[in-house]
Amino acid sequence: xxxxxxxxxxxxxxxxxxxxxxxxxxxxxxxxxxxxxxxxxxxxxxxxxxxxxxxxxxxxxxxxxxxxxxxxxxxxxxxxxxxxxxxxxxxxxxxxxxxxxxxxxxxxxxxxxxxxxxxxxxxxxxxxxxxxxxxxxxxxxxxxxxxxxxxxxxxxxxxxxxxxxxxxxxxxxxxxxxxxxxxxxxxxxxxxxxxxxxxxxxxxxxxxxxxxxxxxxxxxxxxxxxxxxxxxxxxxxxxxxxxxxxxxxxxxxxxxxxxxxxxxxxxxxxxxxxxxxxxxxxxxxxxxxxxxxxxxxxxxxxxxxxxxxxxxxxx
Ligand SMILES: Cc1cc2nc3c(=O)[nH]c(=O)nc-3n(C[C@H](O)[C@H](O)[C@H](O)COP(=O)(O)O)c2cc1C
Numbered sequence: 001x002x003x004x005x006x007x008x009x010x011x012x013x014x015x016x017x018x019x020x021x022x023x024x025x026x027x028x029x030x031x032x033x034x035x036x037x038x039x040x041x042x043x044x045x046x047x048x049x050x051x052x053x054x055x056x057x058x059x060x061x062x063x064x065x066x067x068x069x070x071x072x073x074x075x076x077x078x079x080x081x082x083x084x085x086x087x088x089x090x091x092x093x094x095x096x097x098x099x100x101x102x103x104x105x106x107x108x109x110x111x112x113x114x115x116x117x118x119x120x121x122x123x124x125x126x127x128x129x130x131x132x133x134x135x136x137x138x139x140x141x142x143x144x145x146x147x148x149x150x151x152x153x154x155x156x157x158x159x160x161x162x163x164x165x166x167x168x169x170x171x172x173x174x175x176x177x178x179x180x181x182x183x184x185x186x187x188x189x190x191x192x193x194x195x196x197x198x199x200x201x202x203x204x205x206x207x208x209x210x211x212x213x214x215x216x217x218x219x220x221x222x223x224x225x226x227x228x229x230x231x232x233x234x235x236x237x238x239x240x241x242x243x244x245x246x247x248x249x250x251x252x253x254x255x256x257x258x259x260x261x262x263x264x265x266x267x268x269x270x271x272x273x274x275x276x277x278x279x280x281x282x283x284x285x286x287x288x289x290x291x292x293x294x295x296x297x298x299x300x301x302x303x304x305x306x307x308x309x310x311x312x313x314x315x
Pocket of ligand 1: 014095221222
């Protein structure tokens, strides 16, 4: 399989893959073809989104950004689509994957998956008027991985640009293995371009998935890229610079400085960086040790000292 022709996207992570993160990340690392915002919900959609930083750019470092909406109301999805269209976006993504009980119990996100008739009603209202393309990010189901079998005939009726399947069920949250058998069973029943998401951490992972699903071309990656920002380049056989540690250091330093600027030097910048380090520490041989050093930092000076020490050890 030609790895250079594949499409790779950075999965949305609420609170992590902000517009600022996407900007700094794609300035330092190659290989990503699409970016997604984290989801927008009710209040955010109804408020005019013109000021929202996440929707300030249709492309970041030349890569298209696809805004995501989490809603069970057709009028909200339409309003969001209209706002995004006004800002120059060409596609929005509908989140049918969020597993959190406070979302799913209200029939949003993956809570809609057991109800294909509701999905159909929403799409029937949305499609005639939506001024942008619509893609869907979903799971295999909420209670059971078979739910997607009843959902796909509904999705097949509409001109979706793509569906992205995170191969878990909502009840699993982010725990337990991905269900490749259920994904394999569903794939032939989707008439849309279908992308795969879930647990891609290495070139070996991708090769195995490509062998099992040769028709899939778009692979969405979350934790794999947060752990190892060079993963997209590795998967596409793009040469990794010899001084890749220096590149990682520069990246994480610029990210930190950008958050300090954005928060006007409030301690919130440190909290955001600690959250990111809970993933990024996996770039190092002993992630737990590295993360333990960072998470106890109480001041900016403390943090900067620790980061210098950590990179000193690997250089
Ligand atoms: C903290 C956190 C926040 C997330 N936020 C979103 C989100 O806003 N929209 C979405 O579609 N998925 C969201 N996800 C799910 C990821 O995009 C992705 O589907 C999931 O992590 C599986 O992919 P991975 O195994 O490559 O990480 C989130 C996941 C986590 C852990």
